[in-house]
Amino acid sequence: MSGRPIHEGGVSGHSVPVTVERLTMSYGAVQAVGGISFHVAPGQTVTLLGPSGCGKTTTLRCIAGLEVPTAGRITVGERVVFDDASNIFVEPERRNIGMVFQSYAIWPHMTVGGNVGFPLSIAGVSKNEVQERTHAVLELVGLGDLQRRSAADLSGGQQQRVALARALVHEPSVVVFDEPLSNLDANLRERMRAELQLLQSRLGFTAIFVTHDQKEALSLSDYIVIMNKGLIEQTGSPQEIFTNPATAFAARFLGYSNVFPGWVAAIGDAGVVQIDFGDGLRLSALWRSPNPPRAGEDSTVAFRADRVVVRPGGQQSGENVFAGEVETAAFLGTTFDYTIKSGALEIQAEGSVDHPVSRGQAVTVHIPADHCHAFSATTAA
Amino acid sequence: MSLASTAAIPLRIPWFRSRGLVAILLIYAMLAVTVAYPLLAVLVQSFSEGAGLSIAKIEEVFTTPNIIDAVVNTLMISVFTVVFAGVVGVTLAWLVARSNMPFRRLFDPLNMVPFYLSSVVGALSWQVVAAPRSGLINKLLEPFFDKPPFDIYSVGGIALVLGLFYSPYVYLFTLGSLQSMDASLEDSARMSGASKFQTAIRITLPLSAPAILSSCILVFVTAAGIFGVPLVLGVPANLHTLSTLIYTAINEYPADFAKAAILSSALFIFTAVFTVAQILLLRGRRFTTVTGKGYRPRRVELGRWRWAAAGVNGIYLLFVIGPFIALLIVSFQDAWTGVFDVSRFTLANYKKVMFVDAIAHRGLINSLFVSTIGATVAVAVCMTLALTIHRTRLPGRAGLAPLAMVPVTVPGIVLGLGFLIALVATPLYGTLWIIMIAYVVHYLPTGLRNSESLVQAVSRELDESARMSGANWWRAMTRIVVPLVSPGMVSLWLLMFVTYIREVSSSMMLFTYGTETISIALIQIMEYEPYGVSGAFGVLQTVLVLACVAFIRQVSSPRQINA
Numbered sequence: 001m002s003g004r005p006i007h008e009g010g011v012s013g014h015s016v017p018v019t020v021e022r023l024t025m026s027y028g029a030v031q032a033v034g035g036i037s038f039h040v041a042p043g044q045t046v047t048l049l050g051p052s053g054c055g056k057t058t059t060l061r062c063i064a065g066l067e068v069p070t071a072g073r074i075t076v077g078e079r080v081v082f083d084d085a086s087n088i089f090v091e092p093e094r095r096n097i098g099m100v101f102q103s104y105a106i107w108p109h110m111t112v113g114g115n116v117g118f119p120l121s122i123a124g125v126s127k128n129e130v131q132e133r134t135h136a137v138l139e140l141v142g143l144g145d146l147q148r149r150s151a152a153d154l155s156g157g158q159q160q161r162v163a164l165a166r167a168l169v170h171e172p173s174v175v176v177f178d179e180p181l182s183n184l185d186a187n188l189r190e191r192m193r194a195e196l197q198l199l200q201s202r203l204g205f206t207a208i209f210v211t212h213d214q215k216e217a218l219s220l221s222d223y224i225v226i227m228n229k230g231l232i233e234q235t236g237s238p239q240e241i242f243t244n245p246a247t248a249f250a251a252r253f254l255g256y257s258n259v260f261p262g263w264v265a266a267i268g269d270a271g272v273v274q275i276d277f278g279d280g281l282r283l284s285a286l287w288r289s290p291n292p293p294r295a296g297e298d299s300t301v302a303f304r305a306d307r308v309v310v311r312p313g314g315q316q317s318g319e320n321v322f323a324g325e326v327e328t329a330a331f332l333g334t335t336f337d338y339t340i341k342s343g344a345l346e347i348q349a350e351g352s353v354d355h356p357v358s359r360g361q362a363v364t365v366h367i368p369a370d371h372c373h374a375f376s377a378t379t380a381a
Numbered sequence: 382m383s384l385a386s387t388a389a390i391p392l393r394i395p396w397f398r399s400r401g402l403v404a405i406l407l408i409y410a411m412l413a414v415t416v417a418y419p420l421l422a423v424l425v426q427s428f429s430e431g432a433g434l435s436i437a438k439i440e441e442v443f444t445t446p447n448i449i450d451a452v453v454n455t456l457m458i459s460v461f462t463v464v465f466a467g468v469v470g471v472t473l474a475w476l477v478a479r480s481n482m483p484f485r486r487l488f489d490p491l492n493m494v495p496f497y498l499s500s501v502v503g504a505l506s507w508q509v510v511a512a513p514r515s516g517l518i519n520k521l522l523e524p525f526f527d528k529p530p531f532d533i534y535s536v537g538g539i540a541l542v543l544g545l546f547y548s549p550y551v552y553l554f555t556l557g558s559l560q561s562m563d564a565s566l567e568d569s570a571r572m573s574g575a576s577k578f579q580t581a582i583r584i585t586l587p588l589s590a591p592a593i594l595s596s597c598i599l600v601f602v603t604a605a606g607i608f609g610v611p612l613v614l615g616v617p618a619n620l621h622t623l624s625t626l627i628y629t630a631i632n633e634y635p636a637d638f639a640k641a642a643i644l645s646s647a648l649f650i651f652t653a654v655f656t657v658a659q660i661l662l663l664r665g666r667r668f669t670t671v672t673g674k675g676y677r678p679r680r681v682e683l684g685r686w687r688w689a690a691a692g693v694n695g696i697y698l699l700f701v702i703g704p705f706i707a708l709l710i711v712s713f714q715d716a717w718t719g720v721f722d723v724s725r726f727t728l729a730n731y732k733k734v735m736f737v738d739a740i741a742h743r744g745l746i747n748s749l750f751v752s753t754i755g756a757t758v759a760v761a762v763c764m765t766l767a768l769t770i771h772r773t774r775l776p777g778r779a780g781l782a783p784l785a786m787v788p789v790t791v792p793g794i795v796l797g798l799g800f801l802i803a804l805v806a807t808p809l810y811g812t813l814w815i816i817m818i819a820y821v822v823h824y825l826p827t828g829l830r831n832s833e834s835l836v837q838a839v840s841r842e843l844d845e846s847a848r849m850s851g852a853n854w855w856r857a858m859t860r861i862v863v864p865l866v867s868p869g870m871v872s873l874w875l876l877m878f879v880t881y882i883r884e885v886s887s888s889m890m891l892f893t894y895g896t897e898t899i900s901i902a903l904i905q906i907m908e909y910e911p912y913g914v915s916g917a918f919g920v921l922q923t924v925l926v927l928a929c930v931a932f933i934r935q936v937s938s939p940r941q942i943n944a
Contacts, residue, residue, distance in 0.1 A: 105842035119850035
């Protein structure tokens with residue numbers, strides 16, 4: 001995904017890697033980021049994903065230079081921009097990083113062109129060139145005709161594009177995005193997501209996103225860093241982490257709606273364990289934690305609602321097959337959402353609209369063992 | 382964080398951060414010299430009669446009978462003032478914010494007018510109306526009484542004028558609290574069976590209590606330290622307060638600095654204790670009733686009583702504006718006979734104060750000069766402080782606001798004495814600059830509070846995005862933040878200008894022959910000229926102030942800037 005010039009005097013890509021090592025950020029006694037490390041390859045799109053307060057925005061702001069970390073080292077390309085050991089701190093304006101803010105931070109006292117051209121005029125680029133390049137990048141984001149418009153009266157989507165154009169205009173080698181899509185309505189968000197992806201692959205800059213939206217993270221990224229309480233829970237490609245969550249927290253955050261506590265009752269071959277939930281309920285699951293399972297230890301099991309197979313009638317049996325009763329049924333258009341009570345468990349399940357079951361009906365649920373993930377409870381969140 | 386520059390790689394930018402450190406040290410030094418030093422000078426002077434430190438003089442001062450009288454007078458004036466201003470301010474605020482009183486939209490800005498006017502001009506206009514022999518009302522009622530029924534030269538008279546002029550403080554605070562209150566809090570009281578008036582008393586009022594109480598404390602301490610009105614209405618009747626005694630101690634011969642300092646320290650300690658209490662009171666509970674809800678509380682239907690309510694508000698405005706109108710009429714008469722006489726219409730009084738009378742002319746010019754430069758300096762200083770506090774990471778920035786807020790606890794007369802003691806031996810003494818510095822310092826808290834809210838209203842992301850665009854700190858401030866707050870800075874400038882134009886207390890301690898301000902000139906003219914002339918001068922000052930206020934309301938929403 002190497003960049004190429006896309007326009008005469010326009011934006012050209014020249015991507016560099018970003019490395020974060022042992023990054024720590026403390027506010028007094030509170031540790032917002034607890035010594036995390038990750039690497040972003042040149043031209044890659046990496047997403048920091050996690051709930052609010054997990055330290056993802058702080059991490060992004062440390063990379064941008066808007067926060068001074070307590071400890072660690074940040075390297076952008078060849079250049080160390082922060083290192084507590086050798087007292088290096090590069091001011092944000094010297095890092096050559098573009099940033100799109102959550103609020104877009106469009107300056108209301110300037111025109112659209114004034115906003116987008118600002119980084120160039122600060123850099124001392126000649127007036128004509130500022131004009132030309134501003135126009136080129138506005139064309140790129142689809143706002144070519146708005147250059148003279150006052151920035152105060154733009155729609156949300158237009159503001160987003162202006163913010164993006166401003167972050168790209170001075171050809172930064174890295175662009176960071178702080179929840180860039182969270183202020184847009186659902187339709188616009190989908191469209192902007194696609195456009196962002198297209199732009200990024202055309203221009204080839206290294207991109208770091210922050211989001212709490214797992215869908216956004218999965219669709220945008222080459223690589224995802226899941227964060228929780230200032231630490232990294234899991235890193236990997238979208239497919240990897242979605243199919244093989246490494247912790248119960250990661251599973252829950254990626255939309256695994258069934259997460260149940262139990263204990264290890266038996267340890268089988270090939271990473272298969274038997275988890276007991278009491279009430280005689282037992283489930284075969286794949287052991288995902290790095291430490292080997294110990295018989296009797298507390299464990300958490302997670303599986304997705306769409307992996308649960310619901311059949312009418314309560315009489316079948318087999319591995320991971322339970323009898324239950326439909327407690328709630330909600331019609332969602334393309335699917336049915338069920339809550340199925342089985343012993344002590346309330347299982348969330350998704351069913352086809354062609355073969356619905358109804359409230360109060362006796363059913364059997366089958367959860368294939370290779371879709372059940374078991375985690376050591378000591379590492380679970 | 383230890384960010385000393387020892388890096389082998391020259392990427393650290395030590396010049397910026399070390400420049401920042403130099404800047405913050407300079408700011409601290411400036412505040413130490415202008416805020417802390419004058420105050421310490423007063424406190425030290427209290428113990429410095431004769432050689433070394435002693436408390437002998439303190440004992441002597443506080444056993445003098447006329448000083449005990451003055452303390453009693455000061456307390457009585459403060460209590461009467463706060464009761465008057467509290468009742469009037471809360472009543473009017475509730476009527477405007479929560480009732481269907483007719484004309485409330487018209488009354489709202491008018492109720493704030495005294496806030497901007499000079500209470501000395503107010504005192505002068507009340508002399509015209511209620512002086513024992515010559516007052517308009519006393520003249521009208523003369524036939525029905527043995528002796529004039531009203532005497533403005535009394536504790537009651539002083540408290541009346543102060544009460545009228547400080548009601549807007551309580552009004553403003555209470556109104557703000559009532560308007561920002563979550564409507565559902567009251568609605569749920571109604572749903573629980575409370576009547577409208579039970580709801581007002583048991584829900585609305587307690588929720589506004591912090592705002593009411595804190596504004597009342599503010600009025601209480603301001604009244605205790607006030608100087609102009611007691612000087613005009615008390616001293617002629619040989620009625621002294623602590624502030625007038627401080628002034629006399631300096632102006633008798635030989636000047637008794639120790640006595641003035643002791644009285645000032647006592648006054649300062651008194652006001653400081655209450656002001657700190659007020660700040661603490663407001664800090665914890667300020668936002669408890671404020672929600673972001675878009676809908677406003679419902680108004681109480683007063684039925685037939687709504688006309689009575691309008692009458693109450695009208696009477697307040699009559700008490701404020703009526704005497705000013707009387708003063709206006711008097712200023713156009715060549716002699717005052719107690720009734721307006723068309724044949725006696727004249728512009729001579731205005732001609733005299735503008736062009737003939739040297740002191741009046743000087744006062745006008747001096748005040749315009751001091752207020753223009755002072756307001757400019759104040760806006761620059763306050764914006765610098767606000768940006769340093771809210772837009773840098775410099776060490777020690779958190780201590781700036783508390784230090785700059787100290788003058789809020791110091792009555793103007795005490796601050797004036799502090800500057801006098803501190804600077805009497807320097808070339809600054811006897812210049813307009815010393816007066817200007819005193820103004821800037823005295824109203825630093827007001828300026829800083831307003832500047833802080835202006836700066837805080839600008840989202841941090843707006844200047845952070847400038848930094849990410851390659852602008853350094855200075856450029857991010859000058860190209861983004863300052864342009865965005867500039868309308869607010871204009872309002873603040875005008876507010877400071879108006880405040881300086883009507884300042885009395887510290888000017889009175891610091892002026893010398895040639896550096897009289899407009900208020901000083903007015904007080905001097907009142908001593909030797911008839912009402913017509915001083916009236917004309919008072920009207921002139923009032924018109925100047927009102928023109929600025931009208932302009933402030935044009936450029937900003939009225940409650941964006943508050944004192």
